[in-house]
Structures are given as C-alpha cells and as structure tokens.
Amino acid sequence: MTETIVRIAARGEGVTESGRHFPFAVPGDTIANDGSIVAGPHHQVPPCRHFPACGGCQLQHVDDAAYGDYLAARIAGALAQHGLVTKIREPHLSPPRSRRRASLRTLKLGQRAVIGFNSARSNQIVDLRECHILRPELFALVAPLRELLGALLKPRRGGEVQLAMADQGVDVLLKGVGVEGLAAIETLTEFCTQQQLARMSLDQGLGPEAFYEPVPVTATLSGRPVALPIGAFLQATEDGEAVLAAAVCEAVGEATRTADLFAGLGTFALALPGQVYAAEASRDAVLALKRAAPAIAVEHRDLYRRPLDVGELANFDVVVLDPPRAGAAEQVANLAASAVPRIAYVSCNPATYARDAKTLADGGYALAWVRPVGQFRWSTHVELAGCFTK
Template sequence: MNAVITRLAARGDGATDDGRFVALAAPGDLVADDGTITPGPHHATPPCRHFPKCGGCQLQHIDDESYAAFLVDRVAGALRAQGVALPEMRAPHLSPPRTRRRAALRAERIGHRVVMGFNEEASHRIVDLAECHILAPDLFALVAPLRALLATMLDRKKGAEIHLTRTDQGMDVLISGVTVDELAATEALTYFAADHRLARLALDDGYGPQVRWEPDAATVALGGVPVSLPAGAFLQATPDGEAALLEGVREIVDGAATIADLFAGLGTFALPLSARAKVLAAEGARDPVLALKGAAARAGRPVVADHRDLFRRPYTAKELSRFDAVVIDPPRAGAKEQVVELAGADLARMAYVSCNPATFARDVATLAAGGWRLDWVRPIGQFRWSTHVELVAALAR
C-alpha cells in the first residue's frame, strides 16, 4: 500500500501522516511498503553529482515551492512548540544557486592526493568537490588551485580547514591547520596569492591568523561604508540574503531616530541604519567591533560601538528604554539573558533576526509574556538546499 509524503521533517526527510520518515522523498511522492519512492509533482532532479553524499546540501531533490514551504514550516513549528500564536508568515526569500560568497571547506591528504570539499552527511569523510551548485563561481574556481597548493604542504593524514570569503578587493583565503616555515613553501604562498589576485592570504597554525599576503586592506561594504574584514570574521552567506534581511529590518524600524543594534557584528544593520538614525552597536567579539568603530568614524556615521558581552552583561531594561527601536541578531544560542531585559523595556518596536527557529521561538515566548506581540516573520533561505533556516521578524507593543 502506498503512503503519501505530506511534509518535510526538520532534517529534510519526507514524512507521512501516519508517522513514517523517508529519506530523499519530496511532498507528493508515493512511498511503497518496501521504501520504493514514486516521484510526485514536487520531486526535482538534483543538479549536483555529489548529492546526497555531500553534507553541503540536504534538499536538492525538492522544488522551490516545497523548499519555501519547508522554511515556513520550520519557523511555524518552533513557534507552536513554545505556545506562541502564529503571526503573518511572509513569503520566504530563497537565495539563487551559486551565490554563496563565503564557505568553510576541509582538506586532507590521502595517499598522494589531497581531497577538498564539504564533509559527507553525518561523517568526517570529505567529499572531493568536482562541482558545486551553491558556491559562487569565483569561490569554486579556487578549489582546484588550492588543492594543488596544499598538496605541497599537507603531511600524510593531516587535515586543514579553508575559509573562503569574497571581499571588495577579491577573494580572502584563510588556511587553518598548516604550518609553513621553509622558504620554498613561503614563496609558493606568495606566488599563489599573486597569481590568483587574492585580496588576502592568511595562515592559522593554532595561534591565530597570520597574514602572508594583503596588498591592500581587505574590506566589505556595508551600507555603502567599507569595513575592514578581520580574517575569519562572520559575514552573511549571500549578498541577496543580506539585502532581504536588511529590507525587513528597515521596514520595522523606519522613522526611529535612535536605534540599539544588539549583536551587531561588523555592522550589517548598524551602518545602513546610521544613514538616517543614531545607532548604538553592541558586539562581544573584539575584532569586529573595532572594525565597525573605525569604519563608522571614517565615514562620519553616528554610530557608538560598544564592546560588550550581552550574555554576561546584557543591557538593562532602563538602558534600552532610551531608544526608539531595537535590532537584535544573536548567534544560534539566541539571546536568553538579553531578552529578559527587553521584555521589560519601554520600547515599541523590535526587529529580531535569527539563524535558529528554536531559540528564536523561545525568546519570542519570553517577550510575549512581557507584553510584546509578534506581527510577522519572513523566513530567509540563504543556505540554498540546506535545512538551515534564517528569518527576520517584527515585534511590537
């Protein structure tokens, strides 16, 4: 007897109404008792030869309609689990294929060759990338040359991690787990960086990034303001995803004269918002907040950058009540300590940006108990074909 896949579970498996979970099934597929899948109208042909082995993607077998519905369901399910009434769920934004501007890849020497790519799903084995449909072409173009470079540096059974980020000046490459002391290897790094016109090449052998090549300071433009990019610093995964988040934040705080931007990072929101408002930008990581402070000063933007750990020392409700609006963009752990103070603050508007629906829903439940109302949520699918969900949400009193 065939069962119908009616939805996707949190890890991307197809689910039936009677509780069966079927890997690589899409909504509308029919599943026989022996597990055979008859593709339905939402079942797509995966574009990449590495799917489903590669852990970079889990959902290449579904169409965009089902992917958008999956993002909405993840957020709605998290809110229901916390007893939060569902708000308006806006149409998700989906980043197109081949638009990721940053990635972390692994490399390892196996015999006489180096393999480089993402880990296999639920494994430490590396998928040696021959193609990739999520990385921007300029990022993927460095995979083969980096593989050849590392072949001269990696010892047998030794591994490395490679962070690739597109900057205003070109590609930023950070290689961790490799020590280069010999003259020949040092020269090879320089030649590689020059030949590929890198913005920066840095190595981290366990003592922090050490820049080996940076002709001009590597920057990223945020709100039209160039910000120095610390090696390995966080940046939104795709330019269009960043723009979609910023569009939602601007709508929520429009007209506010003073704004507190909590967990501000490099200034993804603080710098664009500072074109029309005074902004307090709080960030716990030292290098990003110093980069933000310097960028705002050079551009003459009204931003006060505060190096502050909001988990250990959250702003009080009294301090937050001085602002017209708040933007909060915490890491995956959410903002449990800070949200308690926000719940009691005399504020009318808040933009909550999240990369974890579960901790977002937990924090919203705390805010709702303090009198806040969740007006709308827009899911953002920056990590194309993955189960990772981001969002921007509007809260008000």
C-alpha cells in the same frame, strides 16, 4: 497500502501523515508498498553529481516551491511549540551559486590532497569537482587549492580552508596547514599572486595572521566599505543580506534612536536611520565599525555577560538584535521587562528564536510578522527576521 509524503522534517526526511520518515522524499511523493519512493510534482532531479554524499546540501531533490514551504513550516512549527502564531511572509530563496563564504575541509591522501565539504553525518571529505551553491569565484579556487595543499600538507594531515568574498577578491584562511621553510613560503606567495587573492591568512594553532594582503581588505555593507577582520562573520549571500536588512529597516521605520545588539561589522547598524548605538563582543569588529562609521556609538560589550538593562533600554525607540544560534535569552529577558515599542529580531535558529519570542510575548510583545530567508540553498538551515511590537 500506499502513503503520501505531507511534509519535510527538520533534518530533511519526508514524513507521511502517519508519521513515518523516508529519506529523500518530498511532499507529494507517494511511498509504494515495497517502501520505494514514487516521485511527485515537487521532486526534482538533483543538479550536482555529489548529492547526496556531500554534506553541503541536504535538499537538492526538492523544488523551490516545496523548499520555501519547508522554511516557513520550520518557523511556524517552532513558534507553535510555544503557543505562538504569526503571519509568515513569502520566503526568500538565494539563487544557486550565490554563497560568498564557506568552510571546507582538506586532507592529504598519498601524494594528493582532497578538499570539500564533509559527507553527511561523517568526517569523510567529498572531494569537490563541481558545486552548485558556492559563488563561481570561490569554486574556481578549489582546484588550485587542491594542488597547493598537496604540496604543503604532510601525509594524513588535514586542515580547514575558509573562503569569503571581499571587495578586493577572495579572502582565504588556512587553518592547521603548516608553512615551513623558504620553499613553502615561496610556493604560497606565488599561489597568492597567481590567483590574485585579496588576502591569504594562516592559523597554525596560535590564531590567524595575515600572510599576504596587498591592500587592506574590506566588505561593503549598506554601500559603505568596512575593514574585514580575518575570519569575520558575513551573511552567507549578498541577496540574503539585503532581504534581512530590508526587513530590519521596515521594523525600525523612522525611529530616531535605535540600538543594534550583536552588531557584528554593522550589517544592520549601517542601514539604520537616526542615532544608532551598536554593541558587539568581537573587538576586531568593533574597531572596524568605529572606523567605518564614526557617527555610530559603538561599544565593545559581551551581551551574554552584560546585557543592556531596563534603564539602558529606555533610551531607545527600537532594538535590533541578531544573536548567534544560541539566541539571546539574557538580553531578551530584559527586553521583555522594558517599554521599547518595537524590536527587530534576526535569527539563524528557529528553535531559540521561538524560545525568545515566547519570553517577549509573556512580557506583552506581539510578533507582527516573520520573513524566512533561505541563504543556505538546499540545506536544512533556516534564517529569519521578525518584528515585535508593544
């Protein structure tokens, strides 16, 4: 008896109505009696030769319609576990080759180096020869970096390569890659100039330091250049950032007093109207935002250890928060007890978002809507922005 795939599970497997899981199956596919997959209307040919070995993508076999449904279902399912229901808007999908930041692994094997993403559920590195998620400017550096690292790395030694697009070009951070002696320094300097890098930084175990930076490196956020600290967080795609910022601005409306918590470099603070207070735990990000926007009241503050209390929250019409994957349980508990009229909550983890949403709901807030954003194309990673009202 054949079965039909009805949904995609959190880790990317297709699931039948009876609950059986099949890797690389898509809603609409059927499972034959021998367990083979008969492709349905939403099953596409993966565009990349490295799929499915490369861990950079898990869902290249899923078309855009089914992928958008998957993102929405992940959020709806997480909320439903806490008894919550809301309007889930049309998901935004970042296009192929739009990722502007990535962390790649590298390893010296014999006389050459490999560089790429780890294999799925493995420490083995897939040596990238093509990539359909990275921006062309980033992927163009993979081959030159492979040659460079072949010269710098010692046999069987590995490291990490972090790439990000800055206003001035590509920002590169090498972690665990030793640069010893004049010849190595000259090789690295020549590489930076030939590739016209915005910056090259090294972290050899004592923290990152800039090795090459012809001019100060910046990232433009909401039309304003902000100094980009080494290794600083940026939203994965420019279009995804714009969609999240638009959702936040919609939730904020014409508020005159807004708090942006876990503000980072000011991704949202710089887009907000009226008087803005921003709290962030990273000292480098705080200094960068202060220099870029003196009118914003920026505070260096660890919101896990010292969340804004109910009295402080009373100073604001709206609170924006964009915490790490762990969510913001401590801050949300105080928000639930506050009288702040609206909250714009951005998250990269539907599970912790739903947990925090339940706390807010118990405090009298209603989740008006959620906008899913698929910045990590063809992955199981889900981002979202939502609006709470009281």
